[in-house]
Amino acid sequence: MSAISTKHLISIKELSTADIETIFNTADNFKEVINRPIKKVPSLRDITIANIFFENSTRTRLSFELAEKRLSADVINFSASGSSVSKGETLIDTVKNILAMKVDMVVMRHANAGACEFLSRNIDAKVINAGDGAHEHPTQALLDAFSIREKYGKVEGLKVAIIGDILHSRVALSNIFCLQKLGAEVMVCGPTTLMPKFIGELGVKVSHNVREALEWCDVANVLRIQLERQATRYFPSLREYTLHFGINRQLLEAVGRDITIMHPGPINRGVELNSDVADSSQSIILNQVENGVAIRMAALYLLAN
Numbered sequence: 001m002s003a004i005s006t007k008h009l010i011s012i013k014e015l016s017t018a019d020i021e022t023i024f025n026t027a028d029n030f031k032e033v034i035n036r037p038i039k040k041v042p043s044l045r046d047i048t049i050a051n052i053f054f055e056n057s058t059r060t061r062l063s064f065e066l067a068e069k070r071l072s073a074d075v076i077n078f079s080a081s082g083s084s085v086s087k088g089e090t091l092i093d094t095v096k097n098i099l100a101m102k103v104d105m106v107v108m109r110h111a112n113a114g115a116c117e118f119l120s121r122n123i124d125a126k127v128i129n130a131g132d133g134a135h136e137h138p139t140q141a142l143l144d145a146f147s148i149r150e151k152y153g154k155v156e157g158l159k160v161a162i163i164g165d166i167l168h169s170r171v172a173l174s175n176i177f178c179l180q181k182l183g184a185e186v187m188v189c190g191p192t193t194l195m196p197k198f199i200g201e202l203g204v205k206v207s208h209n210v211r212e213a214l215e216w217c218d219v220a221n222v223l224r225i226q227l228e229r230q231a232t233r234y235f236p237s238l239r240e241y242t243l244h245f246g247i248n249r250q251l252l253e254a255v256g257r258d259i260t261i262m263h264p265g266p267i268n269r270g271v272e273l274n275s276d277v278a279d280s281s282q283s284i285i286l287n288q289v290e291n292g293v294a295i296r297m298a299a300l301y302l303l304a305n
């Protein structure tokens with residue numbers, strides 16, 4: 001049986017290229033399974049998984065839960081709102097109480113970078129990072145690269161522009177690591193104020209001109225402006241951001257290239273991406289969501305085994 005080299009899935013940075021390819025090959029099989037009339041397999045029967053979300057989520061939470069159920073795992077869900085976290089319980093106490101109920105794996109989203117790594121060092125159960133602050137969101141990057149591979153038959157040699165709020169984005173960081181490991185060229189594009197200071201150390205091209213990025217790339221992965229993480233103002237107004245960095249049909253027609261449009265969601269429609277692009281045949285946004293279930297089934301299966 002194939003396996004990956006890590007006990008937990010905390011970051012793309014710690015995965016090898018062979019690990020990523022093993023996850024993709026396993027996801028190919030699970031994608032076939034979830035398109036069958038009977039979508040369930042017994043692979044994780046007798047495994048109990050806790051989905052612990054300290055931050056809001058729609059896609060990741062539902063996708064993990066569905067993936068776990070398709071694998072026949074027993075599933076419990078925890079969200080911080082309405083829990084004893086509001087009474088001052090610590091992260092470790094919360095998780096140890098959940099683990100006392102005989103849980104084998106923990107899928108966690110947390111607002112603090114490093115929270116999943118910290119957890120993995122303090123508990124015996126396997127930990128999957130479902131997004132930790134502005135650090136990493138490994139399963140998002142895996143499903144993004146898997147969707148590119150599905151569309152082009154390869155990732156190697158492609159040019160991928162990640163456009164938007166790079167500073168606050170765990171998706172950007174995980175995507176950069178994943179795409180580079182698979183041999184793609186990566187450009188990041190956004191306002192100077194939304195670029196991390198360390199961006200020059202990551203081996204990516206940097207642009208502050210969205211037209212230049214679109215003229216360069218095969219694939220544009222457009223990111224959300226994360227207003228909830230912005231304590232200060234990084235640009236004068238949303239209207240001005242849209243004017244300079246928003247992607248719409250008119251701009252794509254002016255560029256005149258058949259670029260694939262991606263977005264991890266949730267989309268701020270009319271801000272970073274217009275509906276005439278998000279809902280067009282160039283967009284693979286809903287394919288990303290579909291592939292998320294197969295990728296998460298693969299990650300859960302490989303870690304559990």
Ligand code: CP
Nearest residue numbers: 057058059060264265
């Ligand atoms: N892409 C993503 O992480 O979306 P959610 O925040 O809805 O899970």
